[in-house]
Amino acid sequence: MAYLYSKGKRVFGDITFEDDTNTQIDFEDDYIGLVASGSTVLAVSGSKVGIGTTAPEAYLDIKNTADDGTTNRTMIRLHNYRDDDANVNDWAPTSIDFEIENVAGGVKGATARIAAVLAPEGTNHNSTEGEQSSALMFSTMDDDTLSEAMRINHKGSVGIGTGNPTDSLDINSDSIRIRTNKTPSSASDTGDAGRICWDSNYIYICIATNTWKRVAIASW
Numbered sequence: 001m002a003y004l005y006s007k008g009k010r011v012f013g014d015i016t017f018e019d020d021t022n023t024q025i026d027f028e029d030d031y032i033g034l035v036a037s038g039s040t041v042l043a044v045s046g047s048k049v050g051i052g053t054t055a056p057e058a059y060l061d062i063k064n065t066a067d068d069g070t071t072n073r074t075m076i077r078l079h080n081y082r083d084d085d086a087n088v089n090d091w092a093p094t095s096i097d098f099e100i101e102n103v104a105g106g107v108k109g110a111t112a113r114i115a116a117v118l119a120p121e122g123t124n125h126n127s128t129e130g131e132q133s134s135a136l137m138f139s140t141m142d143d144d145t146l147s148e149a150m151r152i153n154h155k156g157s158v159g160i161g162t163g164n165p166t167d168s169l170d171i172n173s174d175s176i177r178i179r180t181n182k183t184p185s186s187a188s189d190t191g192d193a194g195r196i197c198w199d200s201n202y203i204y205i206c207i208a209t210n211t212w213k214r215v216a217i218a219s220w
Contacts, residue, residue, distance in 0.1 A: 022035070026040070030045065031045050040054050043056065049061070052064055090163075091117060091118045093117045095116075096114045097112075100112075110144075113137075114136065114137070114139075115136070116137075117135050133154035134154060136152045137150075138151070148163055153165055178197070182197035182199070183197075184212045184214075188212070191212060198217075
């Protein structure tokens with residue numbers, strides 16, 4: 001294997017694989033490009049990195065321009081592996097951490113985290129369900145303590161303030177809030193079954209398509 005090198009711009013770049021002119025490294029003003037199969041697959045431009053694009057618009061910019069008909073395009077893959085029985089619940093976490101700091105002001109930084117886990121809360125990872133189940137955990141920091149704030153479990157249930165949701169939406173709190181009031185125009189106003197709204201006099205529930213009922217509310 002040999003490489004050709006020349007100073008200055010060349011048709012195929014500054015460093016070209018001698019046996020394959022579609023593979024090369026381009027050096028231009030404030031730009032380095034790695035070319036494979038005739039296309040730039042990795043570009044370093046200024047302080048930004050582009051994968052699949054020669055004009056990155058962020059520190060890391062990943063772009064796919066080919067539609068190959070696949071139902072899902074995986075852009076980033078994080079793969080973690082463990083062979084020990086570290087924890088029956090939430091096994092083998094794989095995380096993305098967001099670190100926020102104000103260095104100039106001397107303010108202490110904070111962390112937020114998104115993590116994927118095997119064997120969601122209450123499921124033994126040695127079981128079939130545990131081995132082939134996953135959950136997403138969202139953690140936030142309060143006064144230097146990082147803790148789970150929300151979870152989507154292996155059945156798609158969402159838990160807020162709980163890591164073991166038992167319904168489609170499980171909120172571990174003594175109240176919930178719907179900030180904006182709404183008054184249906186009539187009992188046959190447009191709506192889907194299950195919608196709930198309120199105003200100063202009534203709570204309204206849509207029990208079927210375009211079918212509302214209401215209950216009066218009063219002070220005490």
